[in-house]
Amino acid sequence: NAGVMQNPRHLVRRRGQEARLRCSPMKGHSHVYWYRQLPEEGLKFMVYLQKENIIDESGMPKERFSAEFPKEGPSILRIQQVVRGDSAAYFCASSPPTGGTDTQYFGPGTRLTVL
Amino acid sequence: AQSVSQHNHHVILSEAASLELGCNYSYGGTVNLFWYVQYPGQHLQLLLKYFSGDPLVKGIKGFEAEFIKSKFSFNLRKPSVQWSDTAEYFCAVSGSSNTGKLIFGQGTTLQVKP
Numbered sequence: 001n002a003g004v005m006q007n008p009r010h011l012v013r014r015r016g017q018e019a020r021l022r023c024s025p026m027k028g029h030s031h032v033y034w035y036r037q038l039p040e041e042g043l044k045f046m047v048y049l050q051k052e053n054i055i056d057e058s059g060m061p062k063e064r065f066s067a068e069f070p071k072e073g074p075s076i077l078r079i080q081q082v083v084r085g086d087s088a089a090y091f092c093a094s095s096p097p098t099g100g101t102d103t104q105y106f107g108p109g110t111r112l113t114v115l
Numbered sequence: 116a117q118s119v120s121q122h123n124h125h126v127i128l129s130e131a132a133s134l135e136l137g138c139n140y141s142y143g144g145t146v147n148l149f150w151y152v153q154y155p156g157q158h159l160q161l162l163l164k165y166f167s168g169d170p171l172v173k174g175i176k177g178f179e180a181e182f183i184k185s186k187f188s189f190n191l192r193k194p195s196v197q198w199s200d201t202a203e204y205f206c207a208v209s210g211s212s213n214t215g216k217l218i219f220g221q222g223t224t225l226q227v228k229p
Contacts, residue, residue, distance in 0.1 A: 103149075
């Protein structure tokens with residue numbers, strides 16, 4: 001059973017460009033979480049999605065950031081007009097459909113560098 | 116405010132030494148508690164978790180943690196570390212009745228010297 005897949009693993013963008021990060025959950029998982037890890041900090045929750053629904057986006061910055069988890073295909077975290085402060089590692093986690101309090105399984109992360 | 120605090124940012128031990136990593140949390144209500152580990156170059160993996168029941172939880176690779184409700188603590192222990200335990204360790208908490216989002220501590224880097 002393949003684990004959580006994220007791509008790309010490394011992404012370099014210039015200020016003002018868009019970044020699109022993809023996450024494919026484990027087979028059978030329908031819950032996806034996105035976390036961000038800034039340098040020298042722990043992981044911070046961003047958003048929780050189920051298929052076609054955003055359940056909790058309390059950790060998402062108000063502007064430039066959006067997330068989706070379509071019926072088909074991976075979950076996408078989109079950052080528009082990136083700034084240097086967006087440089088971080090972005091982790092996706094998935095959990096089974098039994099509920100949001102089940103164990104989350106993490107992907108390898110996407111390391112975004114904004115030049 | 117909900118938060119998790121890990122007391123040690125960087126720990127250096129020799130092989131066979133005992134390990135205890137501190138974790139305290141601030142969270143209203145019933146909690147679920149987790150320790151995750153990130154080995155160099157790898158993704159986060161679950162070491163152990165506490166949802167309910169026996170407050171002494173055993174995980175993989177000889178790790179255990181004890182939930183002390185009165186102290187809001189969930190410290191991680193291992194009696195004898197190995198060089199392969201070199202990694203970053205994260206404590207996390209979620210509310211039993213919420214969406215399951217995890218609140219992480221800032222992490223502890225453990226370096227085990229052979």
